[in-house]
Amino acid sequence: MDSVTHAPSTEVLRAIVEAAADGVVLCDADGAVVLVNGAAREMIPGDVTRLLDRSREPGETYETTLGDRLLRVRREIFGIVHQAWYLRDVTGEGARADALRAERERTRFLVEAGRRLSASLNTRRCARATAELATGLLADAAMVVLPPGGLRRTAWLRSSEAGLEEGEIPVADADQVPGLAEALAGFPPVPSRWLDPHQAPEWLLPAGFGPVGHLLVTPLPGNGVPAGALVLARREGCPGFDDETETLVRVFAARAGAAISAAVLYQEQSATNAILAGDLRPPPLPVVEGLELAGSLRAAQQTALIGGDFYDVLPTPDGPLVTLGDVCGKGPRAAVLAGQVRHSLRALLLLERDPEQLMHLINKALLASYTPRSHVTLVLAAIRPGEGVIDLAVAGHPAPLLLRADGVVEEIDARGTLLGAIRSGSITLRTATVDLAPGDLLLLYSDGITEAFGGPTGREMYGSTRLKAALSTCAGMPATAVVERLEQLNSDWLAGGVFDDRALLAIRRSQ
Amino acid sequence: METAPFLVEIDNPEPDTTRLTLSGDFDYTTSGELAALTPTLMSRGLKVLEVDLNGVTFIDSSGLATLIHLFHAAEEVPAEMRFVGMTPYIAHLFEVTALDQVFNLPTSAA
Numbered sequence: 123m124d125s126v127t128h129a130p131s132t133e134v135l136r137a138i139v140e141a142a143a144d145g146v147v148l149c150d151a152d153g154a155v156v157l158v159n160g161a162a163r164e165m166i167p168g169d170v171t172r173l174l175d176r177s178r179e180p181g182e183t184y185e186t187t188l189g190d191r192l193l194r195v196r197r198e199i200f201g202i203v204h205q206a207w208y209l210r211d212v213t214g215e216g217a218r219a220d221a222l223r224a225e226r227e228r229t230r231f232l233v234e235a236g237r238r239l240s241a242s243l244n245t246r247r248c249a250r251a252t253a254e255l256a257t258g259l260l261a262d263a264a265m266v267v268l269p270p271g272g273l274r275r276t277a278w279l280r281s282s283e284a285g286l287e288e289g290e291i292p293v294a295d296a297d298q299v300p301g302l303a304e305a306l307a308g309f310p311p312v313p314s315r316w317l318d319p320h321q322a323p324e325w326l327l328p329a330g331f332g333p334v335g336h337l338l339v340t341p342l343p344g345n346g347v348p349a350g351a352l353v354l355a356r357r358e359g360c361p362g363f364d365d366e367t368e369t370l371v372r373v374f375a376a377r378a379g380a381a382i383s384a385a386v387l388y389q390e391q392s393a394t395n396a397i398l399a400g401d402l403r404p405p406p407l408p409v410v411e412g413l414e415l416a417g418s419l420r421a422a423q424q425t426a427l428i429g430g431d432f433y434d435v436l437p438t439p440d441g442p443l444v445t446l447g448d449v450c451g452k453g454p455r456a457a458v459l460a461g462q463v464r465h466s467l468r469a470l471l472l473l474e475r476d477p478e479q480l481m482h483l484i485n486k487a488l489l490a491s492y493t494p495r496s497h498v499t500l501v502l503a504a505i506r507p508g509e510g511v512i513d514l515a516v517a518g519h520p521a522p523l524l525l526r527a528d529g530v531v532e533e534i535d536a537r538g539t540l541l542g543a544i545r546s547g548s549i550t551l552r553t554a555t556v557d558l559a560p561g562d563l564l565l566l567y568s569d570g571i572t573e574a575f576g577g578p579t580g581r582e583m584y585g586s587t588r589l590k591a592a593l594s595t596c597a598g599m600p601a602t603a604v605v606e607r608l609e610q611l612n613s614d615w616l617a618g619g620v621f622d623d624r625a626l627l628a629i630r631r632s633q
Numbered sequence: 634m635e636t637a638p639f640l641v642e643i644d645n646p647e648p649d650t651t652r653l654t655l656s657g658d659f660d661y662t663t664s665g666e667l668a669a670l671t672p673t674l675m676s677r678g679l680k681v682l683e684v685d686l687n688g689v690t691f692i693d694s695s696g697l698a699t700l701i702h703l704f705h706a707a708e709e710v711p712a713e714m715r716f717v718g719m720t721p722y723i724a725h726l727f728e729v730t731a732l733d734q735v736f737n738l739p740t741s742a743a
Binding site for chain 1: 661691693694695697698701702705708728729730731732734735
């Protein structure tokens, strides 16, 4: 009977069950509750039997709700007399799993948002991506109100089940949406619950949207300036914007705002560039009686379409002055200096038409320039069209080539100092006068043509010998065709390689 | 297009003489290196600046501008800048830009 003596007493067993962390309810064969431990009492105030599902198999686990809590219950049978229910409160567990799921969804959303928002530098496309991303997870309808443009009107884009819509409102109408004027001014967002959805004006929502239940208005912060605002609407009866969502919307708005403001800045810059570049591009060549003129200009930086090579044909009462030049450097900086030289020449031409004198004046102007390293090479050709005589001055530039009507190519014997380079201001020039017979062609070109690296090895210079040979095959061709052919041969030589700015200009005396 | 790397070697054959040996492609993309070096080259006591262009395979307007800048900087010290190495290609380029009228060129190539 020793074993009996040492078995725990009923009191001890009861105490162990009482102290267990899980709830335990013990019933007898008739289903009468014989024991409820402390944990179970705490979980289920009042009648515990309503939670006990006797239809469950022994060992089966099921979940049941009690108020706002979730309980996991397991039924066990001991012998034929007792059945027990083990209870565990898993409300927190479920909430944690839900929170994790929601967090993952938010992360996925932000990753997708980052991907789509970084895909464009176009304001409208960024605004569209913002509105479309926000519809679904965040709201039933999402409107992006862009920062006010000119004329006191502001553009908006809206995404909803009705699809994408766009429009414009007077800036003053922003006051009709609670919180919108403040958001557009860049003030931090106010919680959704402070905004009265019933005040939303009709234009804010798509037709047939129904009553608005919740509004959330968030500024889109740009680079120091507001990039517009995001208005989110949920229908009446939908859950409101909780704290997590409001935080998510703020993070999303920061990304969208950065993307939209970058796009706005980029578009402003592009528009400015286009205006400036327009003035720097080669002008259309005038029609001069007795002459054919043709030019070609290829910038090394194709995106900007501007570079350091330039040409102009400036009319004067005595005949046109043709200029072709190359400023030191590449890209926009070179293009700006090229523009300055072109404008200087235009002004100087009102007082002086002699190429040699013009060279001295331009040189002095460049030496006085504020821009360091304003070095320019230049060819000036003053044409007397009736006589076919051209006065030439060349400064630091490859000498022009003369193609006679019979195919003979001569290099003009003219030389001169690079302009804007020698501080003493003295330049030496050896000018030339060319008699252009009918059918003869004078070719002005920049060193980008002869110094084009390419050919079979990719490392060989095109060189003046090849240019002369190519030119000699152009006898009898119209000026436009000559320029096109030389440009084509030179581009073939480059075979798509890196190249310098390249300019060609042909003056042909009509036959 | 593959390019020849631009190299600048500096040595002092005499106490008051600095020799620059340039090689490779001296152009828009590489000329900045020499331009950046220029102030340190113009040390006090410099009398002669020798420039050896024998190894220069290509030179564009930016390279020329850098040489002109170097020439002016030497004038200010004052020091004499002279070219001790020259290729026919560069001599031709100096002729086209009339820099042969300005620079001290070796008699053999001029």
